[in-house]
Amino acid sequence: MDFPAEKNNFLVEHVLDIRNSYRRLLLKELIPEIQTDELFARQLFHAPFAVVSHDTASDPVFNYANLKALELFELSWEDFIHLPSRMSAEPINQAGREQLLAEVTEKGYIDHYEGVRISSTGKRFLIRNAIVWNLMDKNNSYKGQAACFSQWRFL
Numbered sequence: 739m740d741f742p743a744e745k746n747n748f749l750v751e752h753v754l755d756i757r758n759s760y761r762r763l764l765l766k767e768l769i770p771e772i773q774t775d776e777l778f779a780r781q782l783f784h785a786p787f788a789v790v791s792h793d794t795a796s797d798p799v800f801n802y803a804n805l806k807a808l809e810l811f812e813l814s815w816e817d818f819i820h821l822p823s824r825m826s827a828e829p830i831n832q833a834g835r836e837q838l839l840a841e842v843t844e845k846g847y848i849d850h851y852e853g854v855r856i857s858s859t860g861k862r863f864l865i866r867n868a869i870v871w872n873l874m875d876k877n878n879s880y881k882g883q884a885a886c887f888s889q890w891r892f893l
């Protein structure tokens with residue numbers, strides 16, 4: 739998958755799965771008052787909050803991050819989209835992360851997740867009030883999970 743940019747409409751097709759799944763499950767908009775799909779994709783990539791998603795592999799791999807998430811995890815796009823999502827948490831916190839993902843799979847979403855994540859350089863940060871939800875495409879096929887958060891604190 740290419741880096742989100744003008745030439746690929748900021749990965750609008752994937753971002754629409756993020757947007758529509760969020761709207762369907764949480765009954766609200768991720769970014770209110772955006773008129774076009776292309777503008778939404780651009781604004782999500784440049785949003786002041788972090789957004790990530792991972793695929794459906796048995797060991798899920800990230801397949802999207804906006805600029806804020808790339809900054810927090812201190813990774814390039816290319817490195818991020820090859821990272822198993824479990825690696826965003828320290829080994830001691832991975833069991834809790836797995837429990838969270840199982841709950842999201844069952845319920846569709848959770849909206850007050852709190853947990854510690856780690857950047858590529860070892861910086862630990864606490865995320866609070868994160869929303870994690872199941873991704874579905876336009877045919878209602880399961881595509882993975884996404885998360886967004888706007889509250890974090892480096893530890």
